[in-house]
Amino acid sequence: MLSLLNPVRTHPQVPAPVAALTSTAEMEMDDCAIETRALSVSYGDFRAVHDIQLRVQRQKITAFIGPSGCGKSTVLRVFNRMNDLIPTARVEGEVLLGGQNIYAPEVDAVEVRRRVGMVFQKPNPFPKSIYENVAWGARINGYQGNMDELVERTLRHAALWDEVKDKLQQSALALSGGQQQRLCIARAIAIEPEIVLMDEPASALDPIATLRIEELMRALAQEYTIIVVTHNMQQAARVSDYTAFFMVDDQRSGYLVEQGPTREIFTNPKDRRTEDYITGRFG
Amino acid sequence: MTTSRFDPQTPRRHRLGRVWSALFLGAILIAILALGALLYDIIDGAFGLVAIENRVDPASLAIEGVPLEDLSKEQLTAILAQHISAGLLRRLEHDQPFEERDRASVYALVMERVVEPKIVKTWSLTASLTQRAAIEAEVAEKYPQAQLEFRAWINPTFIQTPQSSKPEIAGVRTAILGSLWTIALTLIVAFPVGVGAAIYLEEYASDTALNRVIQTNINNLAGVPSIIYGMLGLAIFVRGLEPFTSGTLLGVADPTTANGRTVLSAGLTLALLILPLIIINAQEAIKAVPASLREASYGLGATRWQTIWYHVLPNALPGILTGTILAISRAIGETAPLVVVGASAFVALDPSGPFSKFTTLPIQIYQWTTRPQDQYRNLAAAASLMLLVLLLSLNAAAILLRNRYSKK
Ligand SMILES: Nc1ncnc2c1ncn2[C@@H]1O[C@H](COP(=O)(O)OP(=O)(O)OP(=O)(O)O)[C@@H](O)[C@H]1O
């Protein structure tokens, strides 16, 4: 049973101190925020990913790595039903959020997206004031408390408050790219989601802004479950607790090769392909 | 010796570029020339010398040194009573009691009925400026009674006075008001319907065969000749919906418009005409809203309508208004469909609501150009100028509105 959910654990090459490791790791493994079962996604006739069994741990950072086109973004967008916006996209299998299949017919995608927030590759603040960027999501979701207080708390949380506190009413578009991305993170956490999805959140930023985003992610992981797609191996190693590695088969369809604690994936991958990819031996 | 496999020929490529840019410059010059010729033609007709013969010299009507044009309404009424027959006076009183008339309209009556200025000949602006001596000689010889005077055919009185059968005192007030009423009704109908249809097609309609047919039809409708919209308007609004468009349904029809040939019919017809234009432009504007913005909104748990209302529409609005400006420009110049729908040949009373008889500026221009006399040519030129001014000011208003919304 466990082997199905977590192939890494029971791989024959698991090193010696396996008993000790599994006992602690297994307890963590039990605390699953979202999980997929036999997940496949197609765009029209093209099967972008297939048979994904993935477990994402609560209040941890999980990194998705893999070559371009292997379906990392596709899987990420499954978690908040963003693929619903693509007319050709079709999802099969189950995605369990807190035990409930979010693709069940009675589930409202709008409700799912409130619980699973998203930060995109390119910073995309609303062309409105900084304040409004943070407040809007809360307002449409019927936030009852004090809005000023929420905006300040959220911006502090996103480590942006000191930089913007004097210009809350100015346009968010006037911020730098790194600030805009942190604002987008603030916007996402303002509605207190359970999970925050980040699709290459730092790929458009310089190294310093990237570091700030990474620090922010670490801080947010105290409270939130974070899934981050990245092409930057060092970033995945630095920031994530768990890593999932994807590949494409010869039909160009993506699949999950291996998942597990980041340290293991990076120091002692079970699969040859993971090792090749991480050490840069893939073309 | 190394032989390069490249032969950049940079000078030749630059030369080719220069040839093309010269051709484009030529195209611009031709366009400017055509526009210049048009403006010249209109202005040439709208100003110039005229030879006027008055039946009664206005100077003789001055009271205690106050010239006729500065007299009060009461004094003007008295002059009128003095000079015209009692029967005519009663008829005028019957049309609209003098109590209710404003000073400008009484002044117009005095000019029309008492002074009766008659323009016996007009000259173009160019002729007036270059051949003044020859013109003076001609007037002295042929029209010894007449005075030669420089007339701006477009002047405050021209704008303020209603249509008249006498070119000397004819104005375009009725036509301007008719145009404004028609455009207002057109926009009230076409803007919300057009934007609504665009939202539906872009945001809600799925890619079904039916929706594709609808889309293709809308694209084709934009190219349908306007006279056909006139036929449509005649069949639907004037004939089919006559009780509604004439106002009888609401009990407000006046007998002259009980046939449905009203401002309302005209506005609805023009609304049909510009609807495809507004829909297509609004669709383009909505399409241009970046996907990242929609994703951001949906990602926060916004519904489709919240995304449209708070993000898509505000961002598409400048584009939608640009399309609306184009549509207004199209509608305000339309003549043929309004002739078909039944614009009145002669209306001297201002339109007072959707159920009035109507005429519009382009129709007025058209009617004046069909008259043989010189004076009407000048009137048509002045009205054309007026139409351009009206068009430009409506567009300016729309552009100001757009800039206010696109300022972020
Ligand atoms: N909207 C779409 N319509 C059709 N095919 C799509 C669509 N989006 C993605 N795909 C295809 O699905 C596959 C997976 O794409 P996806 O964007 O998930 O890859 P990715 O791993 O995120 O790549 P990258 O690292 O370059 O971002 C690719 O082959 C891509 O061409």
Ligand SMILES: [Mg+2]
């Ligand atoms: Mg991607």
